[in-house]
Amino acid sequence: MFQRFIYQLQRFMYGRYGGDSLNIFLLILGLIISFAAQISGVFWIGLFAYIPEIYFIFRVLSRNIPARQRELRVFQKVWFPVKNFFTRTCGGWFKYQAEKFRYRSVYKYFSCPKCGQHLRAPRGRGKILVTCQKCHTEFKKKV
């Protein structure tokens, strides 16, 4: 039953464009707009969600593959600099938050009170004397 469905889907999608990163972007954009409409309670904002959603469906089912690939290249030209900008500016912060979360049971994370350097120490040792790696300030910290 499931295999039959997959087979029919594959046959239906044969020669059609399908998914790419622009389609994922359109899908997420549509979701964000409908979400914004929901939380703001402004009904007509939700109507704008149809624009990326319809464009998404149109692109998935399109048989004009060269045209869709041209759109993807235009999209990438705009998107890559934006993505790189955010990776440069916020990438380190996200990485640090992810590390903090991953090792939250092993290490206590904190910042140097003088220079703001990120520091960590193994948990469960009680009150310890910390020396900052960067500015060598000493301070007491409960871990």
Ligand SMILES: [Zn+2]
């Ligand atoms: Zn410091």
